[in-house]
Amino acid sequence: MNTQTEKLVAELRSRARALGFDAFGIAATDARPDLPEKLRHAIEQGWHAEMTWMAETEERRGDPRRLWEEARSAILLGVNYGPDTNPLHLLAEKSIGNISAYARNRDYHDIIKGKLKELAGLLARRGGADVKVFVDTAPLMEKPLAEVAGLGWQGKHSVLVSREWGSWLFLGAILTSAELPVDKPHLESCGSCTRCLDVCPTNAFPAPFRLDARRCLAYYSVEHKGPIPREFRRPMGNRIYGCDDCLAVCPWNKFASISREAKLRSRPELERPELADLVAIDDAGFRALFAGSPVKRIGHERFLRNVLIGIGNSESEILVPSVMARMADASALVRGAAVWALRRLDPEQASAVRERHLDGETDPAVRDEWSGMV
Structure with missing residues (x-):
């Protein structure tokens, strides 16, 4: 890695923190050659239910380079949305409508996309590379890419788990034509814990x-x-x-309570309607x-x-x-x-x-x- 690239990545990390991102990592777009086969198996099993768009976009979804041929690197970013209280406590208050923690904020697509565009613009200006941003609205498998980029690992509940933020991370991605230095993949760290599986009320x-x-x-x-x-x-x-059950019981969530000024806050009127x-x-x-x-x-x-x-x-x-x-x-x-x-x-x-x-x-x-x- 040359000095100029080192400085660019350092600037991107610093700007990401300033924009309110809690996690940052870089992965090569070809780092998960196993994804097409895993996705094919899931679709063959019918695990996508009636979400037909998953099958319709299978080819592009399984490989970022199918989505954009020129993509060489993926920058994965996360924003902590950990709730201040345990969402499971509301399940006992039967006259209250329990809204998932992520939906008590502004739409995360709107929250993250503008920040991603600003960071991507910085990369384009400094590095002269082409960029595209994604926030769960295109056939891109952010969670396995985030695992490769070192943000965390996909837990037994399939959600990304972070040592710092538990199961509470909004994810966004920037694909770029630039060849950037990659981060070390995160090892799966669930161990023998099965809390997320055991708590599921429908054995999903x-x-x-x-x-x-x-x-x-x-x-x-x-x-x-x-x-x-x-x-x-x-x-x-x-x-x-x-439904927050499998997320809320994750033992790694204890670190998500370490809040920052940039932490998302839920709207009071959506906490206990x-x-x-x-x-x-x-x-x-x-x-x-x-x-x-x-x-x-x-x-x-x-x-x-x-x-x-x-x-x-x-x-x-x-x-x-x-x-x-x-x-x-x-x-x-x-x-x-x-x-x-x-x-x-x-x-x-x-x-x-x-x-x-x-x-x-x-x-x-x-x-x-x-x-x-x-």
Whole structure:
């Protein structure tokens, strides 16, 4: 490595810290020749569930050079978003809507992308190289690249784990045509610990280091567009967006509490929202409350679906009127979730209103909710 390149990398690291990045590392784009085969196996097993875009972009996703032929180096960066309190504590407060820690902030795509562009611009100006930035919106496998770049290792829950920040890192990447000196890969350091696997309420890990989205509550509450499958509704509890269980129990999180000024802070109104308030929100209110939040991307209907599942698990008959108010909702997805919630909270009232609602119900999925077992 020549002196000029050393100075450039040192400047990039320093600027990254100033921009608020907590982790920085460099990997060669061809450092993981095993990824195409691993990705192919995962897709063949169906672990991507209905996320068809993973299969559609498989060729480019498995190799950064397929995504951009000129890419020679990948700069991986991380931002700590560790919550101030343990997200698992909210699971016992059944009248509260539990939003995943990452979604209580501004949308991380917006937070990180501007910083990445500034850092990439510095690299382009100083090194004369071409650059491209990525924040989970292109077919780039950031986690295995971050492992090679020394930011941490992919834990048994498949999420990147850092010795400094635990399981709480937003990741972003800069691909560049420049040949940069690489960092030492991080060794897997989970040891014999299986806490993340053991805590999963739906057994979404067929084996350590493997995640089956078809059993993942984070997938169903965020990516899935239809009704929540019945077998996952009770385990969903009050998780109305995402699931932090496997992240929150990681022993390495104890180091993530070492905060910095740049640490992301959650919005207070998204820390402990009442289910009764959330189910009453109309579309305009939903857009206003979740402006700038990842939650906004799932839309009002799917959000209400999740909230009603949470209400059905609340064991609070006080919320029955809130459920009844959604029984005639314009969305079949919402009506179906409301039926399930009512049958859970007040079976007698559900029986009393069943025929009245069935008379005008044309959606087969909603009709099935009335006849299905709770």
